[in-house]
Amino acid sequence: MLCLLISQSGCVLNQVKKSDSGAMVDGVPGHWVGGRFHLDGNSVSGWLSDFNSPLLKELAEEAVSRNYNLAATRSRIAQAAERAGIAGADRLPTVDSSVNTSRSQNLRGAAFQTVRANNFNFNLDVSWQPDLWGRVKDLRDSQLDLLTAETNAYHWARLSLVANVVKTSLEIVESREQVALSRENLVSLEKTLDILDNKLEAGDADDRTALDISLSRADIARAKSNILVEQRQADASGRTLEAFLGRYPKGKVEELKRLPGITRKIPVGLPSELLLRRPDLIEAEYRVDSRLKELSASRKALLPTIRITGGSGTSTTDEFGDLFDIQNMVWNIGQNLARPLYQGGRLKADVRLSQAELDEIASAYGDTALTAFREVETALAAEWYFVQQVAALEEASREAGLASDLSQSQYERGLIEIITFLESQRREFDARSSLIGVKLMLLQNRVDLYLALGGDFDHPVVSK
Numbered sequence: 001m002l003c004l005l006i007s008q009s010g011c012v013l014n015q016v017k018k019s020d021s022g023a024m025v026d027g028v029p030g031h032w033v034g035g036r037f038h039l040d041g042n043s044v045s046g047w048l049s050d051f052n053s054p055l056l057k058e059l060a061e062e063a064v065s066r067n068y069n070l071a072a073t074r075s076r077i078a079q080a081a082e083r084a085g086i087a088g089a090d091r092l093p094t095v096d097s098s099v100n101t102s103r104s105q106n107l108r109g110a111a112f113q114t115v116r117a118n119n120f121n122f123n124l125d126v127s128w129q130p131d132l133w134g135r136v137k138d139l140r141d142s143q144l145d146l147l148t149a150e151t152n153a154y155h156w157a158r159l160s161l162v163a164n165v166v167k168t169s170l171e172i173v174e175s176r177e178q179v180a181l182s183r184e185n186l187v188s189l190e191k192t193l194d195i196l197d198n199k200l201e202a203g204d205a206d207d208r209t210a211l212d213i214s215l216s217r218a219d220i221a222r223a224k225s226n227i228l229v230e231q232r233q234a235d236a237s238g239r240t241l242e243a244f245l246g247r248y249p250k251g252k253v254e255e256l257k258r259l260p261g262i263t264r265k266i267p268v269g270l271p272s273e274l275l276l277r278r279p280d281l282i283e284a285e286y287r288v289d290s291r292l293k294e295l296s297a298s299r300k301a302l303l304p305t306i307r308i309t310g311g312s313g314t315s316t317t318d319e320f321g322d323l324f325d326i327q328n329m330v331w332n333i334g335q336n337l338a339r340p341l342y343q344g345g346r347l348k349a350d351v352r353l354s355q356a357e358l359d360e361i362a363s364a365y366g367d368t369a370l371t372a373f374r375e376v377e378t379a380l381a382a383e384w385y386f387v388q389q390v391a392a393l394e395e396a397s398r399e400a401g402l403a404s405d406l407s408q409s410q411y412e413r414g415l416i417e418i419i420t421f422l423e424s425q426r427r428e429f430d431a432r433s434s435l436i437g438v439k440l441m442l443l444q445n446r447v448d449l450y451l452a453l454g455g456d457f458d459h460p461v462v463s464k
Contacts, residue, residue, distance in 0.1 A: 047456035050264045050446070051166070055256055059169060059245065060162045066246030073157045080147040088140035093128035129307045135300035138293040145290035149283045156279035161244065163451045167444045168241045173256045174440040175234035178433060179227055185429045186223040192216050192421070195412075212418040219422060259439055262446055266383060267457050275372055278454035284365040291361050295354040302348075372452065379449035386442040393435040400428035 048057050064070065100121040131137055193216040200209055239249035247253070275281065407424035410416045450456060 046458075047450040048162070048166070050262055050456070051260045051443075052263050053256065053260045055254065056166055056169060056260070059241070059254075060165050063161055063165045063244045063246070064158055067161055067244060068246060070154070070157055070161055073154045077147070077150045077154055080143065080150040084140060084143035084147050087143040088136070090129070090136045091131050091140070093126055096123075096125045096127075098123050098125075126310045127307065128309075129305055132306065133300040133303050135297045135303075138297035138300065142290045142293035142297065145286045145293065149286040149290065152279040152283035152286070154279075156283065159279065159451060159454065163447050165241065165244050166447050168237050168244065169256055170259065170440055170443050170447075171237045172234050172241065172253075173259050174436055175230045175237060176255070177259065177436050178230040179234065181429065181432055181436065182223055182226045182230060185425070186220065186227065188425060189216060189220045189223055189422075192418070192425075193220060196418070208417070215419065215422060219426070259436075259443060262443065264457075266380065266449070270380075270457065272373075272376075274453050274455075274457070275376060278372055278452075281368060281372055281454075284361075284368045287361055288358070288365050291354065291358040295351070295358055298351045298354045301350070375452035376449065379445055379452050382445045383442070383449065386438060386445055389438050390435065390442060393431060393438055396431040397428070397435050400424070400431040404428040 048060060098121075100119075100123075102119045193213065196209060196213045196216055200213070235251055238251050238253050238255070242249045242251075242253050245253070404424045404427070407416060407421045411418060411421040
């Protein structure tokens with residue numbers, strides 16, 4: 001059985017122990033080391049507030065209330081609840097009733113006299129198999145665990161949906177900003193081409209002018225291509241977002257005006273206990289518990305069972321009204337003891353099957369836990385790298401902008417070739433474009449961290 005233990009120093013995934021074989025996961029720290037420094041109902045709050053964007057909250061709430069995949073996941077909770085009710089029904093007696101009527105006719109004697117006979121029967125049967133060994137209880141509890149698992153599967157799907165809505169919204173803004181930057185670059189390139197065309201028309205052209213014009217036109221064509229690429233990506237992201245929101249993807253969705261900032265830093269010494277609230281981990285744990293109970297039930301199927309039966313009823317061959325005469329009532333009661341002797345190995349095979357399924361799902365739980373740890377550690381480490389990369393690209397953008405202005409001045413005075421001027425413009429564009437892209441990755445990585453943790457930094461740990 002997979003055990004998730006909590007100590008005073010934090011969460012320690014002590015071991016992954018399958019029923020008949022052992023698999024260890026060691027070295028889990030009490031605090032995350034990768035970094036260097038429950039949503040309630042249909043409301044979306046908590047970590048979304050760290051982006052300080054009311055529009056993101058509105059989009060997330062709309063997605064939670066209208067997304068079809070999430071609605072399908074929610075319906076599986078109701079299905080699991082009904083299965084649990086069906087599994088527990090065998091603990092109670094069953095009562096059946098029936099009313100039978102028949103009429104017969106035959107010919108008797110030499111005169112072929114017609115003789116008719118009526119027969120009316122009313123039966124009330126009661127049957128009960130006491131759950132001596134708790135087998136039915138195990139099956140019911142197994143289904144209750146699956147109900148809890150499906151509930152947490154819904155919570156995880158909801159959290160993942162909100163994360164995708166936020167990340168897609170950010171991608172739209174990033175594409176729009178890239179389009180604006182490319183258009184700005186296009187205007188600058190077209191001004192350079194105008195200078196070259198005027199030089200050519202004025203008769204001041206030299207042997208390199210034709211080459212310079214070709215290079216400038218190539219840069220202009222590339223800038224136009226970049227604009228189309230970013231516009232296509234923004235359009236695709238917009239339609240994806242509309243699908244998340246349960247809307248028809250017609251490409252008209254309200255979008256953020258600019259990339260938001262993160263208002264909160266990652267707390268120092270973030271406890272790994274927070275991982276325990278991840279809905280997918282809770283789901284996996286309850287699925288393991290469910291399989292354990294199924295294994296117990298399959299073993300108990302080998303034990304003897306007792307069935308108690310009883311019934312009462314009336315019968316008459318006269319009038320139908322006589323069926324309810326108490327003088328015509330008869331009753332019976334009985335019991336039987338049964339024990340499986342030979343069923344071709346079916347019951348033992350069922351035990352082995354349950355054991356194998358338990359081993360599989362326990363291993364899957366261990367993999368889910370390790371994946372969760374990896375996702376958190378990766379996101380924590382990536383945050384530091386992205387912050388440093390943003391700072392470096394901001395400096396690169398400033399220096400590239402100064403170099404571009406200086407090269408333009410020197411080119412206009414004839415001190416440098418146009419290739420140097422175009423190269424300085426390209427470097428400035430690349431630096432600013434990369435800065436926008438890395439800012440997007442920083443924001444999306446923070447979303448991934450919230451998803452990996454199962455919520456914000458303050459959400460209480462969910463206990464089983």
